Amino acid sequence: MSSALLSGQTPLAVRMRPVSLDEVAGQRHLLRAGSPIVALADPEAAAPGAVSIILWGPPGTGKTTLAQAIARSSGRRFVELSAITAGVKDVREVMQEAITQRDLYGQTTILFLDEIHRFTKAQQDALLPGVENGWVILIAATTENPSFSVISPLLSRSLLLTLQPLTDDDIGVLVDRALTDARGLGGRVALADDARSALIRLASGDARRALTGLEAAAAVALSGGTDAMDGGDEDAESDEIDDASAVPVVTADDVAQAVDRALLRYDRQGDEHYDVISAFIKSIRGSDPDAAVHYLARMIEAGEDPRFIARRLVISAAEDIGLADPQALVIATAAADAVAFIGMPEGRIPLAEATIYLATTAKSNAAYAAINAAIADVRAGGFGRVPIHLRDAHYAGAKRLGHGKGYRYPHDSDAGILPQQYLPDELVGRRYYEPKQLGAERDVSARLERIRRILGDR
DSSP states (O other), X not given: OTGGGTTTSOOHHHHTXXXXXXXXXXXXXXXXXXXXXXXXXXXXXXXXXXXXXXXXOOTTXXXXXXXXXXXXXXXXXEEEEETTTOOXXXXXXXXXXHHHHHHHHOOOEEEEEETGGGSOHHHHXXXXXXXXXXXXXXXXXXXXXXXXXXXXXXXXXXXXXXXXXXXXXXXXXXXXXXXXXXXXXXXXXXEOHHHHHHHHHHHTTOHHHHHHXXXXXXXXXXXXXXXXXXXXXXXXXXXXXXXXXXXXXXXXXXXXXXXXXXXXXOOTTSHHHHHHHHHHHHHHHTTOHHHHHHHHHHHHHTTOOHXXXXXXXXXXXXXXXXXXXXXXXXXXXXXXXXXXXXXXXXXXXXXHHHXXXXXXXXXXXXXXXXXXHHHHXXXXXXXXXXXXXXXXXXXTTTGGGTTTTTXXXXXGSTTSOOOOOOSOGGGTTOOOOOOOSSTTHHHHHHHHHHHHHHHTOO
16 A cells, blocks of 8 residues: 555656745745746736746756746746757747737747757757747756857847756755645655755755655655664654654665665765865875775766866876876876767776876876976066077077077087076076986986086086
């Protein structure tokens, strides 16, 4: 009987979609009084031909929810298309019907287009007449940057609104509401505090994940999959649930059984993004390949842009390894090219190869320190005129000015090096590059000492 209570129904996340903007959790920055979304949802304020909007944000942040809440609140005709299945023909049919509804019944049509970034340029072009002439009010949703995925004419005719990942408090509100609301679980289960915390943590700011996880965990509890009924730690449960004996209690074990894959807490714009990439680079710098691969896996599983990871590897190869192993930069750059060429998920393999190579090879930041020291000198005014024998002597009149006079051509020497001054007078004797006795840089160090002796250490 218990499992049947949840079977054969519309998914919980769909049933719990808000029917008005007042029920929307999060996105307070978009729902202030007088904001475009609030005005669009108000049948008094949003006149026919109101501005179209593009909603940009991560999955599960409420793009579809906002569109449907606007449609319900405004009382307008609502048509939904998905860019995955719709084509130009579907768009034109919607436009024609919208004109008919406007002319015959004075009714404005809201067209919600999900995943607009999947539309080709030609398909997006088909939307322009309807948006420009006010046949429809377009609400388009995308998880991709509209600057790159939406054509400019459509962007210029729409307001771009950015949605933020939901906070833990927002997710908690949705979970609590779903537990008691008649549209949701209707009080058929209770939720232990540790299970609630687990659902919020696993959701990673995605409302759909939280509600899907809750529904699955409730099904486990209702089917008796774990010992979810009243019992065990009586003191703890008596604090959490006043009437635990009346309904099954969803526990953290139920959540773990329902969600067999952890949904990492990882916000690509937040603290976790910076913390994990910082730990990744520091693990490579610290020569711990196991830790480095662990953080690489966390980023990949959380959906981090692999190009971002590849760029960080290239930087690490130059900054932390440098000339101790010149091959490191070649391998990191090759990994970046490979990821761009083959994409994911196979791109994880060259990323892992480069990560392990960089973590296990010799390290030197001497080149990094050298350029930083040189830039610091230049910024502090530590520069002078280029020595006259090094100046360009090819343009007309240069030789008359003495440019190039006294320059010694290194290839005239068997050693390929001749003593002469290269730094400006003010910086003679200044050393920026100090190689370390590590890896290939040991050889560089020995060679550089011989070079500096020939140059006169100038």
